[in-house]
Amino acid sequence: MGKKIIMIFIVLGLLTITACDRNAYKKDDNKKEVENEINKQNEDEAKSSNDDKIDGDHEGKNPDADEDDNETSGDVTLITHENNPLLELALQGKVDGIDFGIGASTDKIIEEWGLPDEYDYFLGGLYFRYDDKNILFLTDAEKDDEEIIHGEVKCIGIFEENKEVFNVKIGMTFDEIISILGEPTYVNTFEQNEESELLAGSWTIVYDTGEYEIVFASNAEKGPVDVVYFWGKN
Incomplete structure (x- = not known):
């Protein structure tokens, strides 16, 4: 009878240790998933910020457009003959x-x-x-x-x-x-x-x-x- 009780405690102890290990592994896995999710969000935000910056740069300064605007928006000087x-x-x-x-x-x-x-x-x-x-x-x-x-x-x-x-x-x-x-x-x-x-x-x-x-x-x-x-x- 005494041996059976001891064996039962040993088995219960092993089961408890296994459960703790599994919980530990599970916590680690959850932690890694959260960290991965946070990293992914940070990467997406950084990419979005860069894209916005690039778009903003294009809107604010377009060399081709600026050159064209300078050529077409300048005042046209008409030839007049008041002094001819x-x-x-x-x-x-x-x-x-x-x-x-x-x-x-x-x-x-x-x-x-x-x-x-x-x-x-x-x-x-x-x-x-x-x-x-x-x-x-x-x-x-x-x-x-x-x-x-x-x-x-x-x-x-x-x-x-x-x-x-x-x-x-x-x-x-x-x-x-x-x-x-x-x-x-x-x-x-x-x-x-x-x-x-x-x-x-x-x-x-x-x-x-x-x-x-x-x-x-x-x-x-x-x-x-x-x-x-x-x-x-x-």
Whole structure:
């Protein structure tokens, strides 16, 4: 009987030791799992932080974009001709050989030149066309039945071939005009002029003289020039 009790205690002791060992192993395993999980989270957070930093760097500084922006966002300097001595008459709102400049009264024109060969509404006012002089005036005048309510000249069109205006001649090519007057302020293509009621169907070069603009227009891409328009910008 005594031996059996001793054996039972021995067996119970062994079982207790085994259980403790198993618990110890289990605790170690749990501890390792927790440590691995913590390490994994730290790695993920570090990776995420690096990714955010990289993305932030790309958003804040893109060399290609910066170069492109510098090329396209810089102010474009237009060529103006306020000080061009060859366009001195244009600075005064006048055209060579024409008595009436921008701002002239339409009643004064009719008083000196008589009624135009043709007049009607165009671009918000009456145009006066004098065929014998090859000149067109665009004005802000109106008419009531057949009576003209006078206004002022806003634009002058000159059609006479070989007529000299602003030190060049109608009939010259664009290149010939540029060689005399210098580079224009604008060069507008046929497509760019499509929306213009006045210039549709034309290629143009434009000289900005401050308060006024001179437009050389042609039905061909490089000229010769068919007509010159001169108008006030205000």
